[in-house]
Amino acid sequence: MVTILTKENSIANHYLAELRDISIQQDRMRFRRNLERLGEIIAYEISKTLDFEPIAVQTPLGTASHQVLQEQPVLATIIRAGLPLHQGMLNVFDHADSAFFAAYRHTKKSGEMEVHKKYVNTPNLDDRILIMADPMLATGQSLVLCCKDLLAEYSIKELHIAVAIASEEGIQHVRAFLPEARLWIGDVDNELTSKSYIVPGLGDAGDLAYGNKE
DSSP states (O other): OOOOEGSSSSSHHHHHHHHHTTTTTGHHHHHHHHHHHHHHHHHHHHTTTTTEEEEEETTTTTOOOOEEESHHHHHHHHTTTTTHHHHHHHHHSSOOOOEEEEEEEEEETTTTEEEEEEEEOOOOOOOOEEEEEEESSOOOOOOOOHHHHHHHHHHOEEEEEEEEEEEEHHHHHHHHHHHHHHHHHHHHHHOTTTOOOOOOSSSSHHHHHHHOOO
């Protein structure tokens, strides 16, 4: 199942517009904060699908009944670009465990693209709900590689994927190789260049958030 936030008008549209705006992007703090805000909105939407249980809460004047989460999910991201989106989700699921990955793409002389995974740090994911956050879903290869490795090692109960902007090609790749995953996407663009950049997209999310890399 794929949920696209911009199919309905909400404040998420405003944050996405600012994320794409080349003049507003010059303010790194604002760029990071807008990704964070989008993560908060997606986390809120995901929370509606999770299981809740009743509890009695003692107030200064009596007892109130409330529904609370049965369990906190595990929040995962691919560093460095995914960190602001991850932080936004952590603001909502504030008792969640976290998992981190380092992966990069390498284009061969033939034009073929390889994905290399360099680092993994994760808690035990058996019978846990996993939310993988990555701001840009271009080809989907990096994200699928990380998720498939985890699914092979752990018995993950639910897999959610949170993305700010996705390409049509990336969505199809994820749906083909991770059919059990539920996708939560800010907006979808149709074009993907030969160098795997989403058009119109927003540029390099990692560089915009943290500065250019060598």
